[in-house]
Amino acid sequence: MIPQPQFDPSHYEQQYLDLMRHIWSAGDERVDRTGVGTRAMFGATMRFDLSDNAIPLLTTKRVYWKTAAREMLWFLTGDTNIRELVKQKVHIWTDWPLDKYRRATGEDIDRDSFEQKIIEDPEFAEQWGDLGPVYGKQWVDWPVYEPAGNGLYHKAETGINQIALLVEGIRSNPGSRRHIFTGWNVAELDRMALPPCHKTYQFYVANGKLSALLQQRSCDLALGVPFNVFSAALLTRMVAQQCDLEPGELIWNGGDVHLYLNHEALVEEQLARTPSGAPTLHLLRKPESVFAYEIKDFEVRDYSPQAHIPAPVAV
Numbered sequence: 381m382i383p384q385p386q387f388d389p390s391h392y393e394q395q396y397l398d399l400m401r402h403i404w405s406a407g408d409e410r411v412d413r414t415g416v417g418t419r420a421m422f423g424a425t426m427r428f429d430l431s432d433n434a435i436p437l438l439t440t441k442r443v444y445w446k447t448a449a450r451e452m453l454w455f456l457t458g459d460t461n462i463r464e465l466v467k468q469k470v471h472i473w474t475d476w477p478l479d480k481y482r483r484a485t486g487e488d489i490d491r492d493s494f495e496q497k498i499i500e501d502p503e504f505a506e507q508w509g510d511l512g513p514v515y516g517k518q519w520v521d522w523p524v525y526e527p528a529g530n531g532l533y534h535k536a537e538t539g540i541n542q543i544a545l546l547v548e549g550i551r552s553n554p555g556s557r558r559h560i561f562t563g564w565n566v567a568e569l570d571r572m573a574l575p576p577c578h579k580t581y582q583f584y585v586a587n588g589k590l591s592a593l594l595q596q597r598s599c600d601l602a603l604g605v606p607f608n609v610f611s612a613a614l615l616t617r618m619v620a621q622q623c624d625l626e627p628g629e630l631i632w633n634g635g636d637v638h639l640y641l642n643h644e645a646l647v648e649e650q651l652a653r654t655p656s657g658a659p660t661l662h663l664l665r666k667p668e669s670v671f672a673y674e675i676k677d678f679e680v681r682d683y684s685p686q687a688h689i690p691a692p693v694a695v
């Protein structure tokens with residue numbers, strides 16, 4: 381008898397599982413900034429077809445896509461304070477301000493109490509909840525300095541909105557090879573809680589379709605990447621809709637792609653599972669601009685993943 385294959389080789393998620401298996405079994409073991417330790421490889425690519433509403437959500441574990449979508453909408457507002465996220469019960473950025481607060485004050489406050497204070501006390505949030513000039517700030521308000529004479533410069537009142545320029549650029553000159561935005565503002569990296577991981581997005585138009593390429597310098601394959609891939613696909617869909625284009629492909633390029641050593645249980649559980657199903661993403665409305673989307677405009681259909689697999693985040 382011919383044995384049945386254990387997986388569908390054509391399933392889009394197989395690339396992710398293959399990458400995970402390869403890194404876990406053959407990656408370089410390295411000491412990292414967090415002290416947790418990783419197995420890593422340098423340079424990897426995954427490609428996802430976005431046509432017919434296809435959305436690259438993992439099916440071998442539940443991915444909380446609304447959390448990722450809320451984070452993307454928060455980036456697009458230019459906000460860099462965790463307060464608006466925490467109010468929406470998005471906790472993924474809390475650990476960094478919390479760590480800073482504990483170190484500065486020596487107070488052994490738990491995460492829930494810290495988040496409570498962030499919500500209740502706007503001044504506390506202003507002092508302790510800001511991540512510095514991270515993604516949102518650079519994406520929609522990249523600072524500009526204008527010459528003020530005598531070799532002096534002053535800060536322009538409004539910065540550069542890279543996202544607005546991107547949409548304008550794709551509409552007016554689709555064939556351009558300069559459809560790029562980036563969070564990597566070299567002059568401000570030292571003021572950011574973390575320098576951007578998903579650092580450069582490039583777009584490409586051909587045959588009426590919009591494709592995107594994300595360059596991610598540092599990739600937590602188990603926790604961050606499932607979010608990053610979904611978010612990049614979501615953004616591509618929003619920009620495509622705004623530009624009256626069909627979605628093409630998402631190409632994900634990872635630099636330092638790693639698995640934290642304390643993710644062993646997740647890796648073993650996930651690699652024992654088989655991907656199945658083809659979820660789709662639907663934009664229920666066409667807002668007047670790329671900045672006017674709301675969480676209720678997004679609907680995912682046919683997503684019945686296997687159970688969530690919890691894993692600790694390295695701070």
Ligand SMILES: Nc1nc(=O)c2c([nH]1)NC[C@@H]1CN(c3ccc(C(=O)N[C@@H](CCC(=O)O)C(=O)O)cc3)CN21
Nearest residue numbers: 444447472473600603604605607689690691693694695
């Ligand atoms: N080590 C590390 N990994 C990351 O992925 C990461 C950082 N640090 N620092 C900045 C942001 C924050 N991001 C995070 C942080 C936590 C989760 C996380 O814990 N995800 C869980 C639960 C999600 C939820 O509660 O909604 C998951 O299973 O996906 C995901 C992304 C992505 N980034």
Ligand SMILES: O=c1ccn([C@H]2C[C@H](O)[C@@H](COP(=O)(O)O)O2)c(=O)[nH]1
Nearest residue numbers: 413574577578598599600604605608
């Ligand atoms: O969107 C994100 C944000 C962060 N990560 C991961 C990648 C690394 O594990 C850490 C960042 O640490 P660095 O020392 O600054 O590289 O966060 C991610 O995967 N996706």
